[in-house]
Amino acid sequence: MNKESVNKEFEARPETAPKAWHAGDLTAKARIRNATLSLFAQHGEDGTSMRAIAAAADVTVGLVVHHYGTKDGLREAVDTLIVELFATTLSSTPTTGAAREIVGLRDAAVEQMLRDNPAIVDYLRRALLTGPGYPGDVLSRLAALTADQVRALRGTGLASTDRSVTEQTVTTLVRQFGRLLLQPLVNRIVDEFGEPGQYAPELVVGVKSRE
Structure with missing residues (x-):
């Protein structure tokens, strides 16, 4: 099944597609x-004041x-929302x-969820590129979720057991997050230097195991 077919099949299942969060x-x-x-997502945690958050939320x-205590509590709530959206998205797929078709549908579902939620994309970009990184942060939790999903797929025979869970987790996250980070660069180059009417090529990111 090619990617176009995968996307069409997922889009034909609107009752399973998670909806974007709304303010x-x-x-x-x-x-x-x-x-x-x-x-x-716009300004980073350090660049956002509690007063600005209160004003935006009215x-x-x-x-x-009262609800969250500190910025740490706010960040935890946001991270939990994102992890839950990923989990809901993955559970909505067949x-x-x-x-191979299952993997394609899962990737297409995640891609659609991220398209529906551009703030999450920007938030994750910041976490990947500028965050300090620590056990229990949003990226760590998404890795743990992915590892759990890999184990479940292995248990049902839908994922190979020839490679380790860790390697499969890395492959999945690199495939899903590589485009999130680098596709904007591809788009910008084409926008600035491409020929009129030229479309940006679609980035494909993967992992090659060491021999």
Whole structure:
């Protein structure tokens, strides 16, 4: 199954596609979390004040502190939201069929979820490129989620057992996050230097095992 077919098959399953988070018509606590995601994605954690978060969520600073305490609490809430969206996205895909098709559908589902949530893309880019990195951060939690998914697929025969869980986890994350980081560079080069009407090539990122 080629990528176009995979995308069409997933798009034909609208009842399974997770919806983007929305800032409107939510509880104050959810509005605060969503405002934090947007502002952290744009300006980074250090460049975002509690006052700015309160203003974006249309609440008082005191209510932000009441619900989340500190920026650490806000970051934890945002990280949890992102991990849950990834988990929901992956659980929405089929678990029967050819292994290659299952992998394609899962990648297409993640790609669609990220397209629906550009703030999450920007947030993850910041975490990957500028974050200090520590056990338990959003990237660590996404790696743990991916490893759990790999183990589940191995248990049902949909993932090979010829390679280690770690290697399969790395391959999956590099495949999913490589384009997230580098496709904008490809697009920019084509926009600035490409011929009129030229489309940016689609980046394909993978991992090659050491012999």
